[in-house]
Amino acid sequence: MPQVSQLPPPYSRDWVSFPPPLQGDVDHCAWAFQLAFENARELVRWTILKTFKEWRGDWALRGKDVMRADVQRSYSLAPEDLKLAVDWQVKWDIPMIMQNDNARRWHEHVRRKEAGTYEEVLAPKKFEQEFEAASPEVQRAVLHTFSTWKWFHEHVVIDSPQRRELIPAYMSAPRPLQAVLCFVVEMALDTPLQRPQDVDSFVADVQEVVDEQRIEAKRWNIRATFHSSNQITRHAIYRKQYR
Known part of the structure; x- marks a missing residue:
């Protein structure tokens, strides 16, 4: 240091x-x-x-x-x-x-989309880099997303790929599954997702949170009165998403 x-x-x-x-x-x-x-x-x-x-x-x-x-x-x-x-x-x-780190990830997601720089599906090498930088919990969620996806869409039980099998499995996956895998890594989720609609619901909640916090920031600026923003945790989004 x-x-x-x-x-x-x-x-x-x-x-x-x-x-x-x-x-x-x-x-x-x-x-x-x-x-x-x-x-x-x-x-x-x-x-x-x-x-x-x-x-x-x-x-x-x-x-x-x-x-x-x-x-x-x-x-x-x-x-x-x-x-x-x-x-x-x-x-x-x-x-x-x-x-927490979720807040930065949510705001960065919205910022990239608004700037036109958001990548829904990453190149294999970039996806691997993001995977390696993720926590063990997130890595497990990524690997288990393969099997939960297969069961939800085809009612077929498969084992999740091993780490050495990740990139071949990613490259052979359909694009909607690739997008879901990238989203799990991007948002550092520790729970696997099984369909694109899960992503859509999560993104809608993220956008709502970001919009509310932007409005609050404008109030700080106008009133010059600063107070703490109420943060909505990832678990709150999960509850809203899956209830």
């Missing part, structure tokens, strides 16, 4: 200067996030600070207020999924209080 000097770099949104040199063998990007943070809109900076505080994962500063001067240190201590969440807000200039 890069060492961080005791004092934050002397820059602001309006006047940017290089931070003080760091002592010892350090990463040259040690202050990179603080610099990006300082150049973000005030509303984005505020939601980033709230994201640090309200993140539900286990980490050293959970539930604690993060001061602006401590942003870089907090970022260095953050788990990888929290770093991705705050990086995402800075990169896309989107204010959103996030409490």
